[in-house]
Amino acid sequence: MTEPCPKIRLDKWLWQARFFKTRSLAAGQVTGGHVRVNGSRAAKPAQQVGAGDVLTFAQGHHVRVVRIIAPGTRRGPAPEAQALYEDITPPESRDSAPPNPRYEGKGRPTKRDRRKLLSDGSGPLE
Structure with a gap:
């Protein structure tokens, strides 16, 4: 059995x-x-x-x-x-997630730089 x-x-x-x-x-x-x-x-x-x-x-x-x-x-x-x-x-495509915003500089961005990143159209404050 x-x-x-x-x-x-x-x-x-x-x-x-x-x-x-x-x-x-x-x-x-x-x-x-x-x-x-x-x-x-x-x-x-x-x-x-x-x-x-x-x-x-x-x-x-x-x-x-x-x-x-x-x-x-x-x-x-x-x-x-x-x-x-x-x-x-199933494997996921890497294109499905939006890319991280780029910071052209060294170290952590300042408050002003972060505001610029958001106002460039890549963030919710358009």
Whole structure:
């Protein structure tokens, strides 16, 4: 007989794989509807996930897409956590973010220089 694939709670896996610093932060993301499992929104943090499931969630300003390889047994060091998943996030183009304003000088710009930077059309004070 074949053994069933081991499953683990979604919030616990996200914490063990080091995507979130605490388990309660991971549970909050799941409860808030920000995590998708195999394309459908995760209903609760206790949802069971296992090898082969695809998770989609926001981390910072980026959307991460990962495929679970193993459920994991503990929250170990980073190399151990990275072995739990395969990152299939599509690469982002560098042109999507606006460039930082340039300051032609040395050191930190003065208050006057900062006003000039904002009035040149690169800031919100047009």
